[in-house]
Amino acid sequence: MTDIQILDYLDTNGKFLIKGVSAAFINAVRRVAMSEVPKLAVDYIRIYDNSSSLYNETLSSRIGLIPLKAEELEFFKMPDECECGGEGCGSCQTVLSLSAEGPKIVYSSDLVASDPSIKPAYQDIPIVNLHEGQRVVCEAIAKLGIGKNHAKWQATTICAYRNLAKIDIIDCDLCGDCIKECPKGLLSINKELRIKNILDCNICRLCERACSIDAIRVGLEKDQYIFSIESDGSINVKDIVNTAVDVIENKLLNLKKYLEII
Ligand SMILES: [Zn+2]
Incomplete structure (x- = not known):
C-alpha cells in the first residue's frame, strides 16, 4: 500500500518518504516534474x-x-x-x-x-x-x-530520489568501531548498537567496512524512497508535484484512448 510521509516542506523545497511504489513510478514523477511542468x-x-x-x-x-x-x-x-x-x-x-x-x-x-x-x-x-x-x-x-x-x-532546480537505507545488525560485539566511522553520527551504543535516524543514512557503507566481524549490513529498502524536490521559486513545490501527476495521468488516459481505437 502506498504511504507518503512529509519530512520537510516549504513552498520552495520539499522532502517526502514514499513507500509502496516502484522505482519506475517515482522516476516518472521526477522526470515529468523536471521536464514537463509548464x-x-x-x-x-x-x-x-x-x-x-x-x-x-x-x-x-x-x-x-x-x-x-x-x-x-x-x-x-x-x-x-x-x-x-x-x-x-x-x-x-x-x-x-x-x-x-x-x-x-x-x-x-x-x-x-x-x-x-x-x-x-x-x-x-x-x-x-x-x-x-x-x-x-x-x-x-x-x-x-x-x-x-x-x-x-524548468521549474525544479533539484529533483531526485534515493532508496531508504536498511541496516541489519547481527551478533554485534559492541566494539564501537562503526560509531567512529559514521560521518553522520547515526550509530550509538546503549546496551546494544542503535541507529538514531535511518532517514539520514546516505548508504556510504563506512560502518559496514569498519566492522571486522561483519555484524552490520547496509542495504536498501526496495520499495521505500526519499524524494527531494526544490523549486526555482516560480512555482511552489506542491503545484509542481500536482501538475507532474496530472501530466502523467493525461498521458495514460491518451494511451488508453489510442488503445480503444485499435
Ligand atoms: Zn495566444
Whole structure:
C-alpha cells in the first residue's frame, strides 16, 4: 500500500518518504516534474538600447533565466495550444519592460511586468552593472514552456530520489568501531548498537567496512524512497508535484484512448 510521509516542506523545497511504489513510478514523477511542468519565462527580447558591457545575447540569456512567478499561471496557455495559433496574445504571453541608466546595478526587480500578478520570483538577482552614462532599455516577452525544450522553463532546480537505507545488525560485539566511522553520527551504543535516524543514512557503507566481524549490513529498502524536490521559486513545490501527476495521468488516459481505437 502506498504511504507518503512529509519530512520537510516549504513552498520552495520539499522532502517526502514514499513507500509502496516502484522505482519506475517515482522516476516518472521526477522526470515529468523536471521536464514537463509548464512555467513562464522570457522567450523573446526587443532591445532598444544597450550600452552596457554585456552583449545583447548575454543580456538576453540572463533575463531569460530569471524565474517568473505568476499568481494565476493556470490562465496562461502554451503558445501552440492558444487560439491565436502561437502569434502571441494576452492568453499565451505577457510583456515585461526594463529601463535603467547607470551608475547602478540592474536587478530582477527592475523588470516591470504589464500584468501586476506577474513578477520575478526573487527581486535581487543581478542582471548587469551599469556605469555612468550606460543604459539598457528593452521589452521582454514571457511565454509558457517546458523544461524539455529549454532549461529556462524548468521549474525544479533539484529533483531526485534515493532508496531508504536498511541496516541489519547481527551478533554485534559492541566494539564501537562503526560509531567512529559514521560521518553522520547515526550509530550509538546503549546496551546494544542503535541507529538514531535511518532517514539520514546516505548508504556510504563506512560502518559496514569498519566492522571486522561483519555484524552490520547496509542495504536498501526496495520499495521505500526519499524524494527531494526544490523549486526555482516560480512555482511552489506542491503545484509542481500536482501538475507532474496530472501530466502523467493525461498521458495514460491518451494511451488508453489510442488503445480503444485499435
Ligand atoms: Zn495566444
